[in-house]
Amino acid sequence: MIHTRIYVETKTPLKKTGTLKVSRGIDWILEEHVAKTISYSLLEQVMDSSGRMIVKMSPRPTDWVGPLYLDTTEQEIEIVKQDSKAIWIRQKGLEYVHWYGQAEPGIVEAWKRM
Numbered sequence: 625m626i627h628t629r630i631y632v633e634t635k636t637p638l639k640k641t642g643t644l645k646v647s648r649g650i651d652w653i654l655e656e657h658v659a660k661t662i663s664y665s666l667l668e669q670v671m672d673s674s675g676r677m678i679v680k681m682s683p684r685p686t687d688w689v690g691p692l693y694l695d696t697t698e699q700e701i702e703i704v705k706q707d708s709k710a711i712w713i714r715q716k717g718l719e720y721v722h723w724y725g726q727a728e729p730g731i732v733e734a735w736k737r738m
Contacts, residue, residue: 628727631677631720645698652690663688
């Protein structure tokens with residue numbers, strides 16, 4: 625299954641609800657939040673005309689990493705909304721919706737308003 629993330633810049637103040645540790649490579653990410661670790665291989669990254677970064681990714685086995693390591697960061701995050709379709713996460717200067725499937729920006733924006 626392919627997941628979709630849509631990133632945008634934000635100036636909304638952060639209301640910390642947790643910490644996210646992210647390790648990255650050229651074509652993979654490993655995220656650790658609370659007691660959950662999730663790995664993804666990155667399939668496609670494009671910038672649309674409105675400045676949104678759209679990333680298509682494929683879930684991988686827990687603790688999976690690709691061959692080329694770039695860095696590891698730890699950031700405070702706010703979970704704005706979460707349900708069975710997606711999770712909306714805000715961090716300093718950036719927010720994204722991680723859609724558990726393929727999605728278009730219009731569908732994600734409608735979900736954020738619900």
